[in-house]
Amino acid sequence: MMLAKYLTKFEKVFYNSVEEGLSRSVQIAYERVGMIxxxxxxxxxxxxxxxxxxxLQKRKSPNIAFVDSFQFMGMTFKDYKKLKTMFPRKLFVFVSHVANGQPDGKAAVAxxxxxxxxxKVEGFRASPISRFGGGQYIDIDREKAAAYWITQ
Incomplete structure (x- = not known):
C-alpha cells in the first residue's frame, strides 16, 4: 500500500485487491498509510x-496496476506475458505468496x-532485488522492523 501511495505522485494507480477485496484489513491498511x-x-x-x-484499455486509464495477489488472480505465465505485450508502457506490480523463500507456484517463479x-518483504522491511544491482532496503514500519531484525 505504501508503494502504491508513493507512485500516485507520478501516475494514476489501479490497485486490484483480488485476494481480500475491500475487506476491513484492506481498509485499515488504506487508512494506516494515509491513502486519503x-x-x-x-x-x-x-x-x-x-x-x-x-x-486498462480505456483512454486515460492508470499507467500503474497492482495485482494483489498473483495467486488469487489465477494467472498463468502466459497471461502475464500477454499483459506485458498488450500494455508495454504500463507498470505492473504483482504481490505474491511465498513458499520456502520463493514465489509460490511455477508461474509466480517464472x-x-x-x-x-x-x-523481498520480511520483518516489516522491503529489500529490492534487481538485475541492475542491489539497493537500500525500505522499512515499512521502522519500530517493528528494528524489533524484528535485532533478533535475527
Missing part, C-alpha cells in the same frame, strides 16, 4: 483479469525471474 491524500489518483477494486484488461525488479 492520494484520492483521485488511486482506484481500489476487486476485478477479474478480463475486467482489469478492459479497464514471473519473478522475468521481472526487472522484485522486492
Amino acid at each position: 491524500e492520494a484520492s483521485g489518483r488511486i482506484t481500489l477494486e476487486r476485478e477479474s483479469l478480463e475486467k482489469m484488461i478492459e479497464r 514471473l519473478w525471474r522475468d521481472a526487472s525488479v522484485s522486492f
Whole structure:
C-alpha cells in the first residue's frame, strides 16, 4: 500500500485487491498509510483479469496496476506475458505468496525471474532485488522492523 501511495505522485494507480477485496484489513491498511491524500489518483477494486484488461484499455486509464495477489488472480505465465505485450508502457506490480523463500507456484517463479525488479518483504522491511544491482532496503514500519531484525 505504501508503494502504491508513493507512485500516485507520478501516475494514476489501479490497485486490484483480488485476494481480500475491500475487506476491513484492506481498509485499515488504506487508512494506516494515509491513502486519503492520494484520492483521485488511486482506484481500489476487486476485478477479474478480463475486467482489469478492459479497464486498462480505456483512454486515460492508470499507467500503474497492482495485482494483489498473483495467486488469487489465477494467472498463468502466459497471461502475464500477454499483459506485458498488450500494455508495454504500463507498470505492473504483482504481490505474491511465498513458499520456502520463493514465489509460490511455477508461474509466480517464472514471473519473478522475468521481472526487472522484485522486492523481498520480511520483518516489516522491503529489500529490492534487481538485475541492475542491489539497493537500500525500505522499512515499512521502522519500530517493528528494528524489533524484528535485532533478533535475527
